[in-house]
């Protein structure tokens with residue numbers, strides 16, 4: 001039985017700049033390698049059973065020896081059961097669904113969009129890769145990464161059976177992702193990071209391969225508080241996705257240390273005493289005592305964070321006119337008056353990516369005491385990377401600096417987006433005359449557009 005690595009989360013280490021993570025001690029490396037071999041053997045056996053069609057023949061011994069061995073042996077497993085909503089897996093091969101060994105549903109939570117590139121760390125039988133491929137569509141791509149040959153065979157067979165072509169399964173370890181820097185839009189994973197003996201490295205690798213502004217959106221088992229020492233030492237519970245689970249605060253600090261912004265850990269399922277009994281079976285531990293100790297403290301969580309986007313927000317200039325008009329036009333927004341406005345000072349802001357290309361725009365139109373927020377547009381591939389949020393926040397601050405009383409806007413598509421910036425719908429009759437007199441109100445926007453407003457802080 002391999003030794004479990006000590007201080008796997010490396011929470012007590014000296015931070016990202018010290019260099020100590022680049023050269024792990026040989027003993028720690030050996031322990032992590034042993035651990036990976038044990039995990040590979042367990043999950044390889046689980047996949048082989050599905051490949052052999054022996055789905056009812058049990059997973060890999062005790063229920064707790066895989067995350068959700070019960071998915072293979074018919075008993076109810078508290079970790080893997082009931083993760084996918086009705087209908088979500090209807091079009092997937094039975095073997096892909098049967099081999100699901102996750103603890104959450106990251107594709108449902110990650111808000112994947114058409115054209116995105118997704119990477120699933122520890123893709124197993126491929127269920128989340130196939131679901132992602134469907135969500136990102138033919139213009140997008142979904143990669144699965146796994147170190148276990150049998151799992152890769154199963155996943156490739158499932159993809160072929162599902163007739164899904166925008167997928168690729170890569171062999172490798174999540175501690176050393178075989179993709180170049182800045183290659184993917186979204187990293188998902190389902191109950192895998194807990195299995196790694198070097199979680200700091202996994203998260204560092206995730207950061208490296210994500211594009212600037214890319215999202216980390218992972219389901220995993222997480223601990224709130226401390227696990228009893230005998231649970232942490234149990235190899236059965238390590239490969240069962242419990243003993244290696246990070247604390248919620250620990251997960252967030254590892255993400256922050258790697259450079260991620262806004263890490264959040266939301267519990268999606270907390271295991272009660274009966275759930276704990278189920279995963280403690282055959283571990284050799286005192287089931288009653290340990291179940292009471294861990295109940296309510298271990299659960300599945302959705303963990304998300306963002307890699308900071310590499311963009312610059314600056315005041316718009318007259319020379320931006322052509323690019324801004326193109327962006328507005330492509331976004332289906334009116335361009336009336338924009339070229340003229342760009343010739344004037346403080347007319348609005350643009351967001352430019354590293355090569356200078358304009359990927360976002362937004363402006364304020366003065367209406368006496370108030371202002372109209374107009375022409376907020378972001379190129380589709382830059383959406384959900386903080387560009388829109390940066391623009392709106394800057395425009396609100398600009399309105400405040402100019403001493404405005406309230407901001408107004410009209411939207412046909414984003415009435416669900418603006419409330420997070422304090423905007424609420426408003427009846428058109430309640431809008432000041434000076435705002436209603438603008439060309440945007442009178443001509444440019446359709447009557448069906450929703451009018452919204454928010455007070456400006458100083459008046460607020």
Ligand SMILES: C[S@@+](CC[C@H](N)C(=O)[O-])C[C@H]1O[C@@H](n2cnc3c(N)ncnc32)[C@H](O)[C@@H]1O
Pocket residue numbers: 036039040043044066067099100101102103121122123124125126127128145146147148151172173174175189190191192195196241
């Ligand atoms: C609990 S299963 C989850 C599989 C899949 N995500 C799902 O939801 O069904 C863990 C998977 O991660 C893989 N795995 C575990 N540790 C890994 C590592 N360090 N590098 C690559 N793959 C790993 C295993 O081979 C296995 O397929």
